[in-house]
Amino acid sequence: xxAARTQSxxxxxxxxxxxxxxxxxxxxxxxxxxxxxxxxxxxxxxVPPKIGWDSFTISNYxxxxxxxxxxxxxxxxxxxxxxxxxxxSLVAATATAALNVVLGTLAxxxxxxxxxxxxxxxxxxxLGSRMVPGIALIVPLxxxxxxxxxxxxxxxxxITYLTLTLPFTIWLMKNYFQGIARSLEEAALVDGCTWAQxxxxxxxxxxxxGLAATAIFAFMTAWNDYLFAVxxxxxxxxxxxxxxxxxxxxxxxxxxxxxxxxxxxxxLPPLLLALMCQRMxxxxxxxxxxxx
Amino acid sequence: xxxxxxxQYRTPGxxxxxxxSFPGTRRRTRISxxxxxxxxxxxxxxxxxxxxxxxxxxxxxxxxxxxRYDLRRPRIFRFVWLQNYIDVLIDxxxxxxxxxxVLFTLIAVxxxxxxxxxxxxxxxxxxxxxxxxxxxxxxxxxxxxVVNGLMWQWIYDPKIGALNALLRWLGIIDHYQGWLAVPTYxxxxxxxxxxxxxxxxxxxxxxxxLQRVPAELYDAGRVDGCRSWQLFLHITLPWLxxxxxxxxxxxxxxxVRAFDIxxxxxxxxxxxxxxxxxxxxxxxxxxxxxFGHGSAYAYIVTLITLGLSVIYFxxxxxxxxxxx
Numbered sequence: 001x002x003a004a005r006t007q008s009x010x011x012x013x014x015x016x017x018x019x020x021x022x023x024x025x026x027x028x029x030x031x032x033x034x035x036x037x038x039x040x041x042x043x044x045x046x047v048p049p050k051i052g053w054d055s056f057t058i059s060n061y062x063x064x065x066x067x068x069x070x071x072x073x074x075x076x077x078x079x080x081x082x083x084x085x086x087x088x089s090l091v092a093a094t095a096t097a098a099l100n101v102v103l104g105t106l107a108x109x110x111x112x113x114x115x116x117x118x119x120x121x122x123x124x125x126x127l128g129s130r131m132v133p134g135i136a137l138i139v140p141l142x143x144x145x146x147x148x149x150x151x152x153x154x155x156x157x158x159i160t161y162l163t164l165t166l167p168f169t170i171w172l173m174k175n176y177f178q179g180i181a182r183s184l185e186e187a188a189l190v191d192g193c194t195w196a197q198x199x200x201x202x203x204x205x206x207x208x209x210g211l212a213a214t215a216i217f218a219f220m221t222a223w224n225d226y227l228f229a230v231x232x233x234x235x236x237x238x239x240x241x242x243x244x245x246x247x248x249x250x251x252x253x254x255x256x257x258x259x260x261x262x263x264x265x266x267x268l269p270p271l272l273l274a275l276m277c278q279r280m281x282x283x284x285x286x287x288x289x290x291x292x
Numbered sequence: 293x294x295x296x297x298x299x300q301y302r303t304p305g306x307x308x309x310x311x312x313s314f315p316g317t318r319r320r321t322r323i324s325x326x327x328x329x330x331x332x333x334x335x336x337x338x339x340x341x342x343x344x345x346x347x348x349x350x351x352x353x354x355x356x357x358x359x360r361y362d363l364r365r366p367r368i369f370r371f372v373w374l375q376n377y378i379d380v381l382i383d384x385x386x387x388x389x390x391x392x393x394v395l396f397t398l399i400a401v402x403x404x405x406x407x408x409x410x411x412x413x414x415x416x417x418x419x420x421x422x423x424x425x426x427x428x429x430x431x432x433x434x435x436x437x438v439v440n441g442l443m444w445q446w447i448y449d450p451k452i453g454a455l456n457a458l459l460r461w462l463g464i465i466d467h468y469q470g471w472l473a474v475p476t477y478x479x480x481x482x483x484x485x486x487x488x489x490x491x492x493x494x495x496x497x498x499x500x501x502l503q504r505v506p507a508e509l510y511d512a513g514r515v516d517g518c519r520s521w522q523l524f525l526h527i528t529l530p531w532l533x534x535x536x537x538x539x540x541x542x543x544x545x546x547x548v549r550a551f552d553i554x555x556x557x558x559x560x561x562x563x564x565x566x567x568x569x570x571x572x573x574x575x576x577x578x579x580x581x582x583f584g585h586g587s588a589y590a591y592i593v594t595l596i597t598l599g600l601s602v603i604y605f606x607x608x609x610x611x612x613x614x615x616x
Contacts, residue, residue, distance in 0.1 A: 015414065015417050022411055023424070107334060110330075134551075163341070166341060167342075220434065224438075266438075282496055
C-alpha cells in the first residue's frame with residue numbers, strides 16, 4: 001500500500017514537472033514580448049538587458065493612444081495607426097463571424113437533414129474549395145474587387161474571408177446538427193410546425209454551443225489573416241491590425257519596445273476571446289470536428 | 293406526385309415485402325423532389341460565395357497561367373500554351389523551393405504531431421495545476437502569425453536577442469550569433485516559430501479524442517494483464533487514428549501555405565534557404581509582377597495541396613471515418 005502511494009506521488013510529481021515544462025515552453029516566448037512592451041528602449045538595448053522595477057514603464061502604451069505625447073520615439077507615426085487597425089480588424093472579423101453563422105447554419109442543416117441529389121459532390125466541393133491556397137486566389141480576387149471599386153472596403157474584405165472560413169463552418173454545423181436527435185423535430189412536424197420554426201425554435205437553441213464555436217473560429221481566422229488584408233487594403237480606411245503590425249516590423253528603424261507593444265495590442269482581442277470561451281472552443285472543436 | 297400516389301394504392305406484389313421491411317422508404321422518395329429544391333435553396337448563398345470567390349479565381353488563374361502576362365510589359369498578353377509551366381518546371385529555383393517546402397512541412401508536421409500528442413497525453417492525466425496548463429495552451433493558438441513572427445524575430449535578434457543571451461548563459465555558445473543570417477539556422481528558426489504557433493490546435497484535437505476513450509477498454513485490458521505501454525499501443529493509438537488524420541490534414545495545409553511568418557521572419561532568405569513554394573509564388577507575382585509565371589506557380593501549389601488532400605480523404609474514406 002505504501003509502495004503504491006509513494007509511486008503515485010512520484011507519478012504526480014513527474015506529471016507536474018511535465019506540466020511545468022509545457023507552461024515554460026508556451027509562456028517564455030510570449031512573456032518576453034509582454035515584458036519588452038513594458039520596458040524603456042535604452043534598457044532593452046543594453047547587453048544584458050536591464051530588467052527590474054525601475055525600468056518598468058507604461059509609456060509605450062501611452063504612445064499608442066497619444067502618438068506625439070510624452071516621448072516622441074521613432075515609429076510613433078506607425079503606432080498611431082494601431083488602434084484604428086484593431087478597430088478595423090474587429091469590424092471585419094465580427095462581420096465574417098456573423099456571415100458564417102447564417103450561411104453555415106442553412107447549408108449545415110441541409111446536409112444534416114435532407115437527402116438530395118448531388119449532396120456528396122456538393123459537400124466535397126465545399127471542402128475541396130478550402131484546399132486551394134489563398135495565394136492562388138488573391139490575384140484574381142484583387143482584380144475583381146478593384147473592378148467593382150471595393151478595394152479598401154471592410155465589407156468586401158469580410159466577404160472574401162468567407163473563402164477561408166465557410167467550408168469548415170458548414171462541416172462543423174453539419175456534424176453538430178447530425179448529433180441532435182430527430183425525435184423533437186418529428187414531434188414538432190406532427191404539431192404542424194414549418195421547417196423555419198423547427199430550425200429557429202428547436203435546432204438553433206440546441207446547437208447554440210456549436211454555433212458559438214464556429215463563430216469564434218471564423219473570428220480568429222479573419223483576425224489572423226495577413227495575405228488578403230495586405231493586398232485588398234491600402235489606407236487606414238480598412239487596414240487591419242496584422243497589416244499595421246507587419247508594417248512596423250519590417251521597418252528596421254522602429255523602436256523595439258514599440259514593436260512589442262503593437263504586437264501585444266494586436267494579440268489582446270483574440271487572446272481574451274480564447275481565454276473567455278475556452279470551454280466552448282474545446283467542446284466545439286472536439287464534438288463537431290472529430291467524432292470519438 | 294401522381295406516380296407515387298398510384299404506387300401506394302397498387303396491389304401488393306412480391307417486391308413490396310422487401311420494401312416493406314424499410315419503413316418510410318416510399319415516403320422519402322415522394323418528398324425528395326421538394327427537399328432537393330429546398331436543399332439547394334438553403335445552399336444557394338454558400339454556393340454563390342464559393343463559385344464567385346473560389347471557382348472564378350481558379351478558372352481565371354488557369355487562364356492567366358496559359359498566357360504571357362508580365363506587368364512590366366503590360367501590353368503583351370499572349371496565349372503561350374503550357375510555356376509558363378515548362379519555364380517553371382525547368383527552373384532550378386522551383387526544385388529548390390519544392391525541396392524546402394517538403395523539408396519545412398515534413399519537419400513541422402512531425403514536430404507538431406509528436407509534441408501535440410505528448411502534451412495531450414499529459415493533460416489527459418490528473419495532476420495539480422492541470423486546469424492552468426490547459427488554459428495556457430490556448431495562448432499560442434490565439435496569436436496571429438504576424439505577431440508570432442515579430443515575437444520570434446525579437447527572440448532571434450543577433451545583438452540583443454533572448455536566445456543569444458540564454459545560450460551564452462548556458463555556456464552553449466561563446467559569442468552572439470545572427471540566427472536568421474545562417475541558412476540552416478534560419479530554416480530551423482522558422483520551423484520552431486511555426487510549430488510554437490500551431491501545436492496548440494493539435495493538442496486540443498488530440499485531447500478531445502482522448503477524453504472519449506471508453507474507460508471499459510482500459511479496464512478490460514488491465515484484466516487481461518496488459519502493461520501500460522501495451523494499453524497505449526493497442527487501445528489509445530487506434531482510438532486516436534481519426535483525430536490523427538484530421539491533425540495531419542490541417543497541419544500539412546497550414547505548413548504548405550505558411551506565408552505571414554516567412555514574410556515577417558526571413559522573407560525567404562538568407563539566399564533562398566527559406567523560400568518555399570508559397571513564398572516563390574508571392575515573389576514571382578508581386579515582386580517581379582510576372583502574373584503569367586506567378587499563376588503557373590500558384591496552380592502548381594494548388595495541385596500539390598489538392599493531391600495531398602485527395603490522398604488524405606481516401607485514407608479517411610477507406611477507413612469508413614469520413615461520414616457525409
